[in-house]
Amino acid sequence: MANIRDLARMAGVSVSTVSRVLNNHPYVSEEKRTAVLQAIEKSSYHKNINAVNLSRGKTMLMGVVVPYSDHPYFSLMIKGIAKLALDHNYKLVLIQTDYREDRELEALEMLREKQIDSLIICSRTCSMDIVREYAGYGHIVLCENNNDEAVSVTYVNHYRAFYRALTYLYQNGHVKIGYCIGRKTGVNSLQRQAAYRDFVSKYNLGFNEDYIIGDCLYFEDGEKVVNKLREMASPPTALLVTSDQVAAGIVTCCQKLDIAIPGELAIIGFDNQPIAKMMDITTVKIPIEEMGSNLFLQAFNGDKSRKEMQVRLIERGTV
Amino acid sequence: MANIRDLARMAGVSVSTVSRVLNNHPYVSEEKRTAVLQAIEKSSYHKNINAVNLSRGKTMLMGVVVPYSDHPYFSLMIKGIAKLALDHNYKLVLIQTDYREDRELEALEMLREKQIDSLIICSRTCSMDIVREYAGYGHIVLCENNNDEAVSVTYVNHYRAFYRALTYLYQNGHVKIGYCIGRKTGVNSLQRQAAYRDFVSKYNLGFNEDYIIGDCLYFEDGEKVVNKLREMASPPTALLVTSDQVAAGIVTCCQKLDIAIPGELAIIGFDNQPIAKMMDITTVKIPIEEMGSNLFLQAFNGDKSRKEMQVRLIERGTV
DNA sequence: GTAGGGTGTGAAACGCGTTCCAGGTCAACT
DNA sequence: AGTTGACCTGGAACGCGTTTCACACCCTAC
Numbered sequence: 001m002a003n004i005r006d007l008a009r010m011a012g013v014s015v016s017t018v019s020r021v022l023n024n025h026p027y028v029s030e031e032k033r034t035a036v037l038q039a040i041e042k043s044s045y046h047k048n049i050n051a052v053n054l055s056r057g058k059t060m061l062m063g064v065v066v067p068y069s070d071h072p073y074f075s076l077m078i079k080g081i082a083k084l085a086l087d088h089n090y091k092l093v094l095i096q097t098d099y100r101e102d103r104e105l106e107a108l109e110m111l112r113e114k115q116i117d118s119l120i121i122c123s124r125t126c127s128m129d130i131v132r133e134y135a136g137y138g139h140i141v142l143c144e145n146n147n148d149e150a151v152s153v154t155y156v157n158h159y160r161a162f163y164r165a166l167t168y169l170y171q172n173g174h175v176k177i178g179y180c181i182g183r184k185t186g187v188n189s190l191q192r193q194a195a196y197r198d199f200v201s202k203y204n205l206g207f208n209e210d211y212i213i214g215d216c217l218y219f220e221d222g223e224k225v226v227n228k229l230r231e232m233a234s235p236p237t238a239l240l241v242t243s244d245q246v247a248a249g250i251v252t253c254c255q256k257l258d259i260a261i262p263g264e265l266a267i268i269g270f271d272n273q274p275i276a277k278m279m280d281i282t283t284v285k286i287p288i289e290e291m292g293s294n295l296f297l298q299a300f301n302g303d304k305s306r307k308e309m310q311v312r313l314i315e316r317g318t319v
Numbered sequence: 320m321a322n323i324r325d326l327a328r329m330a331g332v333s334v335s336t337v338s339r340v341l342n343n344h345p346y347v348s349e350e351k352r353t354a355v356l357q358a359i360e361k362s363s364y365h366k367n368i369n370a371v372n373l374s375r376g377k378t379m380l381m382g383v384v385v386p387y388s389d390h391p392y393f394s395l396m397i398k399g400i401a402k403l404a405l406d407h408n409y410k411l412v413l414i415q416t417d418y419r420e421d422r423e424l425e426a427l428e429m430l431r432e433k434q435i436d437s438l439i440i441c442s443r444t445c446s447m448d449i450v451r452e453y454a455g456y457g458h459i460v461l462c463e464n465n466n467d468e469a470v471s472v473t474y475v476n477h478y479r480a481f482y483r484a485l486t487y488l489y490q491n492g493h494v495k496i497g498y499c500i501g502r503k504t505g506v507n508s509l510q511r512q513a514a515y516r517d518f519v520s521k522y523n524l525g526f527n528e529d530y531i532i533g534d535c536l537y538f539e540d541g542e543k544v545v546n547k548l549r550e551m552a553s554p555p556t557a558l559l560v561t562s563d564q565v566a567a568g569i570v571t572c573c574q575k576l577d578i579a580i581p582g583e584l585a586i587i588g589f590d591n592q593p594i595a596k597m598m599d600i601t602t603v604k605i606p607i608e609e610m611g612s613n614l615f616l617q618a619f620n621g622d623k624s625r626k627e628m629q630v631r632l633i634e635r636g637t638v
Numbered sequence: 639g640t641a642g643g644g645t646g647t648g649a650a651a652c653g654c655g656t657t658c659c660a661g662g663t664c665a666a667c668t
Numbered sequence: 669a670g671t672t673g674a675c676c677t678g679g680a681a682c683g684c685g686t687t688t689c690a691c692a693c694c695c696t697a698c
Contacts, residue, residue: 003684014648019686027646049432050378051684054369054653059434061412070398075389082388082415086422091429093380094413096401103405110410113368115378219567220593248538252598255574274539279571322654333678338656346676370654373683 002043010039022047053114062090062299063116065107067099067123067183071217072245072273073288077122077143080292088300090117099183101126108134118299123186139302141295144187147306152298154291154307158188161284161311162195162240165268169238170203172319174266178211178236180225180246192242211236222249226257229265238266238319244276244283251279251318267318280317287311321362329358341366372433381409381618382435384426386418386442386502390536391564391592392607396441396462399611407619409436418502420445427453437618442505458621460614463506466625471617473610473626477507480603480630481514481559484587488557489522491638493585497530497555499544499565511561530555541568545576548584557585557638563595563602570598570637586637599636606630 004022008015013032020028021036028036039045053059064081066074078094085092093116097103104126110116111134118139124131128148131140135150145155162179169177179196181189193212200207210232213225225246229235241247247269254261261267269276272285287309294307323341327334332351339347340355347355358364372378383400385393397413404411412435416422423445429435430453437458443450447467450459454469464474481498488496498515500508512531519526529551532544544565548554560566566588573580580586588595591604606628613626 004686005684008648015685016648016650016687017646020647022685027644029646032647046431048373048684049429049434050369050373050376051653052686054367054373054655055684055686057369057653059369068398069388069401070391070394072389075394078413079387079389079415082413091434092413094383094397094401094411096398110368112365115368115410218593220597223597249594249597252571274537275568278539278542278568323656324654327678334655335657335678335680336676339677341655346674348676351677367654370683371656373685374654374656376683 001048002045003048004045006043007036007039007045010043011035057114058117059115060090061093061116062296063093063095063107063110063119065095065097065104065119065121065123067097067125068217069094069096071243073243073271074122076271076273076288077292077295080289080294081120081296082292083289084293084296084300088296090296090300097125099123099125105130111140112137114138118302120295120299122295123188125186139299141298143291143295145191145308146187149304152303152305154294154298154309155188156286156291156309156311158191159195161270161286162192163199164313165240165284166196166199168313169240169266169268169319170199172238172266174236174238175203175205176211176234176236177205177238177240178208178213178229179240179242180213180216180221180250181242182215182217184212184214216241216246217243219245219249219252221246222251223253225250226253226259237264238262238268240268240270242270244269244271244273244281247281247283247318248275248279251281262317262319268313269318272314276314276316282316282319283314285312285314320367321364322367323364325362326355326358326364329362330354376433377436378434379409380412380435381615382412382414382426382429382438384414384416384423384438384440384442386416386444387536388413388415390562392562392590393441395590395592395607396611396614399608399613400439400615401611402608403612403615403619407615409615409619416444418442418444424449427459430459431456433457437621439614439618441614442507444505458618460617462610462614464510464627465506468623471622471624473613473617473628474507475605475610475628475630477510478514480589480605481511482518483632484559484603485515485518487632488559488585488587488638489518491557491585493555493557494522494524495530495553495555496524496557496559497527497532498559498561499532499535499540499569500561501534501536503531503533535560535565536562538564538568538571540565541570542572544569545572545578556583557581557587559587559589561589563588563590563592563600566600566602566637567594567598570600581636581638587632588637591633595633595635601635601638602633604631604633 004015004018007018017032018036021033095107111119120141122143132150141152146153247267269281269283272283276283291309323334323337326337336351337355340352414426430438439460441462451469460471465472566586588600588602591602595602610628
């Protein structure tokens with residue numbers, strides 16, 4: 001494989017000149033440019049990007065940390081990131097963590113070792129202390145409401161969104177309200193929990209641990225949720241479901257079991273994925289793809305910033 | 320930032336010795352090893368992976384080309400790839416093409432420029448002539464039934480699978496059978512079309528272009544399909560749907576419209592995703608995740624191989 | 639006429655870890 | 669005593685593109 005020095009020799013010019021031609025720098029005579037281009041042609045030369053990376057100190061790769069890449073929420077976010085990445089000539093390195101801290105650390109290590117220029121953590125597991133340690137090695141951006149100065153963030157106010165949805169259910173006559181969530185820990189989940197606690201306490205509804213159902217990620221988890229409800233002596237009459245997929249699964253399962261929606265069980269989904277529209281599910285719209293794009297821009301630009309995305313309750317037929 | 324030469328100086332040893340320590344090579348005295356480790360500690364040294372990549376000529380990155388990363392079929396495949404990648408210390412670079420040839424070419428360029436060691440193309444758009452050109456730069460593996468010697472492949476026999484499913488519908492009394500598919504071109508789609516043509520011709524069922532419905536990828540596309548059927552003077556009584564998501568969407572939509580399944584419309588999905596199980600949809604099981612894992616291994620090992628994955632019809636309630 | 643600016647070019651340093659090769663030491667074996 | 673081999677170490681080349689600096693030429697401007 002020819003390298004840039006071979007080209008220089010072939011074209012009878014210096015390495016610098018070849019580099020200039022390769023990178024379209026000005027100040028190369030037409031004559032030499034042609035000679036270099038011919039040499040490139042003849043030797044079927046191609047840059048070794050690793051040498052470029054080493055030399056330039058950047059790789060045009062951005063890391064993206066997600067717990068599950070096959071979850072619609074995250075794949076939509078990735079889509080938003082990918083769209084902008086393409087425009088800015090960046091490639092994405094996908095790091096799927098399954099919420100394991102060691103995987104997240106690996107991603108941070110990649111940042112430190114300069115394999116990626118910056119890192120987007122769509123859902124964080126490891127502590128902010130650790131994240132902060134790595135912030136000096138490249139831009140880190142998070143998808144959570146976080147005031148840490150070392151990172152940029154794009155987030156939605158999950159507390160407010162949750163509280164709003166709960167209030168809506170209350171206004172519709174529900175007093176036994178539960179919710180389904182992916183994992184129970186994590187900044188976003190804790191904010192939702194706080195909203196829930198504040199809400200039940202404000203309206204004196206009584207906090208019931210059983211009404212919080214975890215591990216709800218996919219459509220098929222809806223079945224599990226319905227089964228849990230059926231086992232309860234006093235099941236909730238309404239559910240906030242933090243993913244439209246799961247909401248759709250619940251609705252589907254209820255139809256099968258002749259549980260009337262919203263009569264016997266009201267549902268509010270989250271995200272406003274197409275499935276919610278199709279199944280006429282009331283939902284809290286989260287601009288996931290747009291968030292992804294914003295995450296990219298923050299990682300790309302590098303100046304520390306905070307961006308709150310607006311959510312909206314979309315009233316449909318499940319409440 | 321300290322580099323390996325700084326370390327050598329600090330520890331009073333040669334660069335080679337430092338390298339040996341860094342890479343856990345044998346034949347380093349305990350004394351020097353300690354000195355080096357101390358130097359590493361003191362300088363908070365970290366490898367520049369780009370130098371390693373340049374030197375070693377590989378990056379431990381594998382490219383993964385998919386048309387849509389948010390489609391359940393591909394995200395599951397990615398999951399399968401990612402699982403093995405993790406075991407083998409590889410990271411994945413995701414290239415989402417939207418079936419645009421230029422994006423696929425970019426991925427191939429990355430291979431040529433040594434940014435990735437090998438490339439998995441989950442769904443190909445560009446010609447095999449082009450792919451072949453790049454095969455010399457690293458292992459390329461495809462997810463299609465392809466005899467090209469330059470690449471490895473993992474595939475399912477879509478012709479046989481489709482034919483089998485069609486026959487099953489025929490045996491169940493259907494003579495007006497249509498199918499839904501993502502894109503109409505592509506090796507896999509053409510194989511399915513061939514099966515369809517052969518099937519209708521064998522049983523003299525008449526080939527009806529309208530019975531082939533394209534652009535069916537997501538749950539919500541089910542609605543579009545049902546609408547199309549309702550516009551037909553003589554709609555099919557059975558549909559092969561090349562994605563369980565879409566099949567689920569169709570079933571859901573039919574329930575809404577009181578179209579009896581399988582009475583008025585029989586459905587066979589593909590993939591056997593959890594949603595199919597939950598909604599009791601008859602489907603052709605494709606071991607997608609396993610395929611992903613196999614794709615990884617082929618890319619990793621590099622010896623040209625061909626692996627056919629077995630599919631199985633799972634009889635449920637929609638036929 | 640000379641100073642200054644634009645244009646064009648090459649040498650050399652820089653980014654940095656890996657690995658081959660030569661050479662040295664010391665104990666074990668013939 | 670001499671050879672063999674395991675163990676240990678360092679020098680230097682290698683992978684390769686980028687970029688800075690110095691320099692040279694030519695033309696315009698004062």
